[in-house]
Amino acid sequence: MAALGGDGSTGGGRLARTLRGLSVRKVVLLLAATAAVLLAGRLLLFDDPLGGEPVAVVQLDSLPASRANTGETTGMRATLESEQPESLPDDQALPPADIVIGDPLTPSAATGGGEIGLVEMSRHGPIPAIAPDGRRPFDAYARPLGAVPPTGPRIAIVLGGLGLSTLTTETAIDRLPAEITLAFAPYGDELERLSARARQAGHELLLHVPLEPYDYPDSDPGPHTLLTGLDPEQNRDRLHWLMSRFSGYAGVLNYMGARFTASEDALRPFLGELRDRGLVYIDDGTSPRSAVPKVAREIGLSVAVATRVVDAVPTRAAIDEALRQLEDSARETGSALGIGSALPVSIEAIREWARGLEARGVTLVPASALVGGGAI
Template structure:
């Protein structure tokens, strides 16, 4: 009876305490298990501490994270609307890495750049598969499977319908102060062009890419009036011959990495000579690079050669900061040129403007870029408005 009374008075859900003998037996088993676990942890910790750490030394060249690539390749996301490559191409439904032309209606099906590009956090690191080591230094090269620097290093954009403007600001790397100012003041949508004769180019490339900019490389080419008008060191000239010009081109190409293409610096005479320009275009095609014509020479053969040699191509519509007798552009004149760019973009869907890294240009473009979206225009990287023969 006494035992039964205790059971009745006990709160619901609370079991009777085990006997002292039972508790002692359970505690002994737990102690053995805890002891074995402790020995295992100590053993594993010792093995890890003695093992060489694989990431102790940073690797200067890295490939896009395999996890990202595997995820894209295996999950096969649904088709999305994309507009890239040819500026006049219609927006179409595509799946990653699809590039087959639609049958019958002439619509160009364009690859989704997100399937080939870098993760934004790795944009400052060269893709090892796109680097060729040479006597000149690291050179960009296309992979046998078709991946190109033009694809991988391109900055993404919305793909939305509407007017688009690409602005390219060049001459970076020559002045440390100006280069830093341009990277910090200009929005990431603005494309930056580096001069191969600049200083600390690898550092500035990484800084620009971390800030989100697409970058291109300026190549000095012979103008009319050369050498009185001199673009600088290792200028490509009509009379130098193919071998010397290719050597000078490769020197320029090796100065930085992670760029989508090249742009002529001066070069009115050189770009007008098909025989001199053709080997250059062949080299760019081999290396998977775009060519941007600054648009200052009506005699340039670049567009025809780019089309025949499968080189992505773009040509500037407006020089936004022409310099006068005082050798400095006026902000009011720059704004007029930017207004002209807007008119062209509304008329044909896109426009391209080029300028130099003057303080006046940087400040004016930075202010204008903050306002232009409100007028229904998107600032895009230069790769977004380049015609790509391989996207057909």
């Protein structure tokens, strides 16, 4: 028996001699013909140009005749609740939209949550402005007085420092009567959400504006504090930044500011800007040198000055006593305005005090009710 390929008598030897006898061109043509035969056989066997790849068959139902694209108006629309067509009202020519997608450049988005016409765009964002029809932010955002007795003592309470702590702010919103006015500091992370929630709960809002104290910068009210050493345009720009932090407030409450409020030169353009933007000013009443009442009368700005700070000593006993003295002041003069801070002890003390106020013959009102009289 001959070895494989040893004497050329095997099949491998014959194939080798055959290939040596062919030219290169003939070999190429032979290979191409072989490939074509194999491809044709594959198509005949599978009848599938995808060559046996897995496929999925999906049946598509045709549209009903009533919804076919005939080019005519059918007067119907599909609702979100049902796929059945719903007839349009007789006086409506086009189907109303089920879903409205807001454009980020529409006035509602551009105003930062404020009412259209009551804002103006600054380089820092939307800030309050008087509408073309004369409406002021104060008119739009002051809490309605409601059914208040025409006579009898009235008390307003402003709680400041809201917005810095989410938990404390939400507690104040939820637990305090809606007549309590809330002043938001301009430095919180969720000011728009929290201030909107406060307004939905019925609270009137103020913007807490930091003003220069006598010992500045040892006592620093915070970034963008208005300073007596800056020119009016610099302070105005700082004020615009503060104003742009949230919307929906009726006026401004100072934070610190004994030096600033004692300077008529610094006060005049600041208070004038508030007047020109339709806001009011509330002074916390802590500085005996404040020139706010004098300058406000000269320029025609509505203001109120607080009667006392109710939690200057932040203990429950001291707060209860301060609230009692506030009632005495209201009975003597007809009205009184108290200022407090967003402290848990203050929130609880004011909440419990307010419960029995009506029974004691005193009406709780928003701070806007005392602007321009009573507390000044």
